[in-house]
Amino acid sequence: MAKLVECIPNFSEGRDQAVIDALVKEAKSVSGVTLLDYSSDASHNRSVFTLVGDPDGIAEVAFRLCKLASEKIDMTKHSGEHPRMGATDVIPFVPVKDISAEECVEISKKVAERIYNELKIPSFLYEDSARRESRRNLAAVRKGQFEGMPEKLQQEEWAPDFGERKIHPTAGITAIGARMPLVAFNINLSTSDINIANAIAKTIRASSGGFKYCKAIGVMLEDRNVAQVSMNMVNYEGTPLYRVFEVVRAEAARWGVHIIGSEVIGLTPAKALVDCAEYYLKIENFDYAKQVLENHLLG
Known part of the structure:
Protein backbone atom coordinates (compact mmCIF):
# COMPACT_ATOMS: atom_id res chain seq x y z
CA MET A 1 0.00 0.00 0.00
CA ALA A 2 1.16 3.54 -0.74
CA LYS A 3 2.23 5.61 2.25
CA LEU A 4 0.38 8.89 2.66
CA VAL A 5 1.43 11.88 4.76
CA GLU A 6 -0.50 15.07 5.38
CA CYS A 7 1.34 18.38 5.69
CA ILE A 8 -0.34 21.58 6.90
CA PRO A 9 2.13 24.47 6.55
CA ASN A 10 1.05 27.85 7.94
CA PHE A 11 2.34 31.01 6.25
CA SER A 12 2.44 34.52 7.67
CA GLU A 13 0.54 36.07 4.79
CA GLY A 14 -3.22 36.38 4.43
CA ARG A 15 -3.63 39.69 2.60
CA ASP A 16 -1.40 39.79 -0.48
CA GLN A 17 -3.21 37.68 -3.08
CA ALA A 18 -0.20 37.61 -5.38
CA VAL A 19 1.91 35.94 -2.70
CA ILE A 20 -0.88 33.50 -1.83
CA ASP A 21 -1.32 32.62 -5.51
CA ALA A 22 2.41 31.99 -5.85
CA LEU A 23 2.33 29.63 -2.86
CA VAL A 24 -0.67 27.79 -4.35
CA LYS A 25 1.18 27.36 -7.65
CA GLU A 26 4.23 26.02 -5.84
CA ALA A 27 2.09 23.66 -3.77
CA LYS A 28 0.78 22.11 -6.99
CA SER A 29 4.20 21.73 -8.60
CA VAL A 30 5.48 18.54 -6.95
CA SER A 31 4.67 15.10 -8.35
CA GLY A 32 2.98 12.78 -5.89
CA VAL A 33 1.47 15.63 -3.85
CA THR A 34 -2.07 17.00 -3.91
CA LEU A 35 -3.16 20.36 -2.53
CA LEU A 36 -6.43 19.48 -0.81
CA ASP A 37 -7.32 22.88 0.59
CA TYR A 38 -6.04 26.32 1.49
CA SER A 39 -7.54 29.26 3.32
CA SER A 40 -6.39 32.79 4.06
CA ASP A 41 -7.49 35.25 6.71
CA ALA A 42 -6.73 38.97 6.50
CA SER A 43 -7.23 39.68 10.21
CA HIS A 44 -4.92 36.85 11.22
CA ASN A 45 -2.71 37.71 8.21
CA ARG A 46 -2.14 34.00 7.78
CA SER A 47 -2.71 31.23 5.26
CA VAL A 48 -3.09 27.54 6.00
CA PHE A 49 -2.45 24.91 3.33
CA THR A 50 -3.40 21.23 3.50
CA LEU A 51 -1.43 18.83 1.31
CA VAL A 52 -1.24 15.06 1.12
CA GLY A 53 1.26 12.86 -0.67
CA ASP A 54 3.98 10.26 -0.47
CA PRO A 55 6.82 10.88 2.02
CA ASP A 56 9.38 12.07 -0.55
CA GLY A 57 6.93 14.37 -2.31
CA ILE A 58 5.67 15.87 0.93
CA ALA A 59 9.21 16.54 2.14
CA GLU A 60 10.03 18.22 -1.18
CA VAL A 61 6.93 20.42 -1.30
CA ALA A 62 7.42 21.50 2.32
CA PHE A 63 10.93 22.68 1.49
CA ARG A 64 9.88 24.45 -1.71
CA LEU A 65 7.04 26.29 0.00
CA CYS A 66 9.31 27.39 2.83
CA LYS A 67 11.85 28.65 0.28
CA LEU A 68 9.22 30.61 -1.64
CA ALA A 69 7.74 32.06 1.56
CA SER A 70 11.21 33.25 2.62
CA GLU A 71 11.53 35.07 -0.71
CA LYS A 72 8.06 36.63 -0.69
CA ILE A 73 7.33 37.38 3.01
CA ASP A 74 9.25 39.91 5.08
CA MET A 75 8.55 39.39 8.77
CA THR A 76 9.94 42.81 9.68
CA LYS A 77 6.86 44.26 7.94
CA HIS A 78 4.33 41.69 9.14
CA SER A 79 1.44 42.35 11.51
CA GLY A 80 -1.64 40.30 12.31
CA GLU A 81 -3.81 38.94 15.08
CA HIS A 82 -2.34 35.44 15.08
CA PRO A 83 0.91 34.72 16.95
CA ARG A 84 3.78 34.06 14.54
CA MET A 85 7.54 33.78 14.45
CA GLY A 86 8.37 33.01 10.83
CA ALA A 87 7.38 33.50 7.20
CA THR A 88 6.63 29.79 7.25
CA ASP A 89 5.46 29.71 10.83
CA VAL A 90 4.85 26.01 11.35
CA ILE A 91 5.18 22.82 9.29
CA PRO A 92 3.37 19.82 10.79
CA PHE A 93 3.46 16.33 9.33
CA VAL A 94 0.56 13.97 10.07
CA PRO A 95 0.44 10.23 9.35
CA VAL A 96 -2.55 9.37 7.15
CA LYS A 97 -2.15 5.89 5.69
CA ASP A 98 0.35 3.05 6.11
CA ILE A 99 2.91 5.28 7.79
CA SER A 100 3.83 5.61 11.44
CA ALA A 101 4.21 8.65 13.63
CA GLU A 102 7.89 7.75 13.99
CA GLU A 103 8.36 7.92 10.23
CA CYS A 104 6.75 11.36 10.20
CA VAL A 105 9.17 12.43 12.91
CA GLU A 106 12.05 11.42 10.64
CA ILE A 107 10.53 13.39 7.76
CA SER A 108 10.28 16.47 9.98
CA LYS A 109 13.95 16.22 10.96
CA LYS A 110 15.03 15.73 7.35
CA VAL A 111 13.07 18.79 6.22
CA ALA A 112 14.29 20.93 9.13
CA GLU A 113 17.90 20.07 8.39
CA ARG A 114 17.53 20.88 4.69
CA ILE A 115 15.77 24.16 5.39
CA TYR A 116 18.65 25.32 7.53
CA ASN A 117 21.43 23.97 5.29
CA GLU A 118 20.01 25.55 2.13
CA LEU A 119 17.97 28.52 3.37
CA LYS A 120 19.66 29.36 6.68
CA ILE A 121 16.27 29.40 8.42
CA PRO A 122 16.58 27.83 11.89
CA SER A 123 13.86 25.69 13.40
CA PHE A 124 12.47 24.19 16.57
CA LEU A 125 11.20 20.62 16.59
CA TYR A 126 7.81 20.39 18.34
CA GLU A 127 5.04 17.92 19.27
CA ASP A 128 6.09 14.29 18.60
CA SER A 129 9.39 15.47 17.09
CA ALA A 130 10.40 17.46 20.18
CA ARG A 131 13.70 16.46 21.72
CA ARG A 132 12.60 17.75 25.12
CA GLU A 133 9.21 17.93 26.78
CA SER A 134 9.29 21.73 27.06
CA ARG A 135 9.16 22.00 23.27
CA ARG A 136 6.14 19.80 22.60
CA ASN A 137 3.71 22.70 22.97
CA LEU A 138 3.74 25.04 19.96
CA ALA A 139 2.54 27.95 22.08
CA ALA A 140 5.61 27.63 24.33
CA VAL A 141 7.90 27.37 21.33
CA ARG A 142 6.40 30.43 19.64
CA LYS A 143 6.23 32.57 22.79
CA GLY A 144 7.98 35.89 22.17
CA GLN A 145 7.04 35.79 18.49
CA PHE A 146 9.23 37.14 15.71
CA GLU A 147 10.14 40.34 17.51
CA GLY A 148 11.20 38.65 20.75
CA MET A 149 12.87 35.61 19.20
CA PRO A 150 16.45 37.00 18.87
CA GLU A 151 16.58 37.51 22.63
CA LYS A 152 14.86 34.20 23.36
CA LEU A 153 17.40 32.26 21.32
CA GLN A 154 20.16 33.49 23.61
CA GLN A 155 18.56 31.75 26.58
CA GLU A 156 20.36 28.54 27.45
CA GLU A 157 17.29 26.32 26.99
CA TRP A 158 16.16 27.83 23.67
CA ALA A 159 18.87 27.04 21.15
CA PRO A 160 17.25 26.01 17.84
CA ASP A 161 17.20 22.29 17.10
CA PHE A 162 18.60 23.14 13.68
CA GLY A 163 20.64 26.27 13.10
CA GLU A 164 22.52 28.88 15.07
CA ARG A 165 21.17 31.11 17.82
CA LYS A 166 19.91 33.75 15.43
CA ILE A 167 16.83 34.07 13.27
CA HIS A 168 16.79 34.57 9.54
CA PRO A 169 16.62 38.38 9.20
CA THR A 170 13.35 38.41 7.23
CA ALA A 171 12.01 34.83 7.39
CA GLY A 172 12.43 34.36 11.13
CA ILE A 173 12.31 30.84 12.54
CA THR A 174 10.02 27.88 11.91
CA ALA A 175 8.45 25.16 14.08
CA ILE A 176 8.57 21.73 12.43
CA GLY A 177 7.22 18.47 13.76
CA ALA A 178 4.99 15.42 13.55
CA ARG A 179 1.62 15.31 15.27
CA MET A 180 -1.80 13.71 15.22
CA PRO A 181 -4.62 15.48 13.33
CA LEU A 182 -5.91 18.64 14.99
Missing part, protein backbone atom coordinates in the same frame (compact mmCIF):
# COMPACT_ATOMS: atom_id res chain seq x y z
CA VAL A 183 -8.92 20.81 14.33
CA ALA A 184 -8.45 24.57 13.91
CA PHE A 185 -11.74 25.74 15.39
CA ASN A 186 -12.80 29.36 15.92
CA ILE A 187 -15.86 30.79 17.67
CA ASN A 188 -17.05 34.34 16.91
CA LEU A 189 -18.76 36.42 19.59
CA SER A 190 -21.39 39.17 19.47
CA THR A 191 -18.93 41.75 20.77
CA SER A 192 -15.97 43.82 19.68
CA ASP A 193 -14.43 43.60 23.17
CA ILE A 194 -11.24 41.57 22.79
CA ASN A 195 -10.96 41.35 26.58
CA ILE A 196 -14.00 39.08 26.66
CA ALA A 197 -12.50 36.73 24.07
CA ASN A 198 -9.22 36.70 26.00
CA ALA A 199 -11.01 35.88 29.25
CA ILE A 200 -12.94 33.01 27.66
CA ALA A 201 -9.79 31.67 25.98
CA LYS A 202 -8.01 31.65 29.32
CA THR A 203 -10.87 29.68 30.87
CA ILE A 204 -10.85 26.89 28.28
CA ARG A 205 -7.20 26.43 27.34
CA ALA A 206 -5.10 23.68 28.88
CA SER A 207 -2.25 25.95 29.95
CA SER A 208 -4.60 27.91 32.21
CA GLY A 209 -6.27 24.86 33.73
CA GLY A 210 -9.00 24.35 31.11
CA PHE A 211 -9.47 21.49 28.68
CA LYS A 212 -6.46 19.23 28.33
CA TYR A 213 -6.39 19.23 24.53
CA CYS A 214 -7.40 22.82 23.83
CA LYS A 215 -5.13 25.71 22.90
CA ALA A 216 -6.95 29.04 22.75
CA ILE A 217 -6.36 32.75 22.34
CA GLY A 218 -8.57 35.77 21.81
CA VAL A 219 -8.20 37.62 18.52
CA MET A 220 -9.92 40.59 16.92
CA LEU A 221 -11.42 40.30 13.45
CA GLU A 222 -10.92 43.91 12.43
CA ASP A 223 -12.77 43.56 9.11
CA ARG A 224 -15.93 42.42 10.96
CA ASN A 225 -15.38 44.25 14.27
CA VAL A 226 -15.87 40.91 16.01
CA ALA A 227 -13.94 39.31 18.87
CA GLN A 228 -13.05 35.67 18.31
CA VAL A 229 -11.94 32.74 20.45
CA SER A 230 -9.40 31.02 18.21
CA MET A 231 -8.54 27.43 19.08
CA ASN A 232 -6.42 24.48 18.10
CA MET A 233 -8.04 21.26 19.27
CA VAL A 234 -5.06 18.93 19.38
CA ASN A 235 -7.04 15.80 20.27
CA TYR A 236 -10.67 16.09 19.16
CA GLU A 237 -11.55 12.78 20.79
CA GLY A 238 -10.05 13.66 24.17
CA THR A 239 -11.73 17.09 24.06
CA PRO A 240 -14.58 17.13 21.50
CA LEU A 241 -15.63 20.33 19.75
CA TYR A 242 -19.12 20.36 21.23
CA ARG A 243 -17.71 20.41 24.76
CA VAL A 244 -15.67 23.57 24.27
CA PHE A 245 -18.50 25.11 22.26
CA GLU A 246 -20.90 24.71 25.18
CA VAL A 247 -18.43 26.13 27.68
CA VAL A 248 -17.70 29.11 25.42
CA ARG A 249 -21.46 29.65 25.11
CA ALA A 250 -21.88 29.61 28.90
CA GLU A 251 -18.88 31.85 29.55
CA ALA A 252 -20.01 34.32 26.88
CA ALA A 253 -23.44 34.56 28.56
CA ARG A 254 -21.73 35.67 31.76
CA TRP A 255 -20.50 38.70 29.84
CA GLY A 256 -23.87 39.36 28.25
CA VAL A 257 -22.80 38.23 24.77
CA HIS A 258 -23.55 35.20 22.61
CA ILE A 259 -22.01 33.09 19.86
CA ILE A 260 -22.76 34.39 16.37
CA GLY A 261 -20.94 31.66 14.48
CA SER A 262 -18.02 29.27 14.35
CA GLU A 263 -15.60 28.14 11.68
CA VAL A 264 -13.26 25.29 10.91
CA ILE A 265 -10.00 26.31 9.23
CA GLY A 266 -8.64 23.89 6.68
CA LEU A 267 -9.61 20.24 6.63
CA THR A 268 -10.85 18.27 9.60
CA PRO A 269 -11.40 14.58 10.32
CA ALA A 270 -15.04 13.67 9.64
CA LYS A 271 -15.40 12.10 13.07
CA ALA A 272 -14.78 15.44 14.78
CA LEU A 273 -17.96 16.80 13.16
CA VAL A 274 -19.97 13.58 13.33
CA ASP A 275 -19.34 13.50 17.08
CA CYS A 276 -20.97 16.94 17.30
CA ALA A 277 -23.97 15.76 15.27
CA GLU A 278 -24.32 12.72 17.52
CA TYR A 279 -24.22 14.93 20.62
CA TYR A 280 -26.65 17.64 19.49
CA LEU A 281 -29.09 15.23 17.81
CA LYS A 282 -28.96 12.92 20.84
CA ILE A 283 -28.50 9.91 18.59
CA GLU A 284 -28.64 6.72 20.62
CA ASN A 285 -26.27 3.77 20.08
CA PHE A 286 -24.64 5.42 17.05
CA ASP A 287 -21.82 3.43 15.44
CA TYR A 288 -19.53 5.71 13.44
CA ALA A 289 -17.75 2.84 11.67
CA LYS A 290 -20.93 1.08 10.56
CA GLN A 291 -23.53 3.82 10.13
CA VAL A 292 -21.67 6.45 8.07
CA LEU A 293 -22.19 5.72 4.38
CA GLU A 294 -18.82 7.07 3.30
CA ASN A 295 -17.02 4.66 5.62
CA HIS A 296 -18.52 1.76 3.68
CA LEU A 297 -17.84 3.31 0.28
CA LEU A 298 -14.22 4.17 1.09
CA GLY A 299 -13.49 1.14 3.23
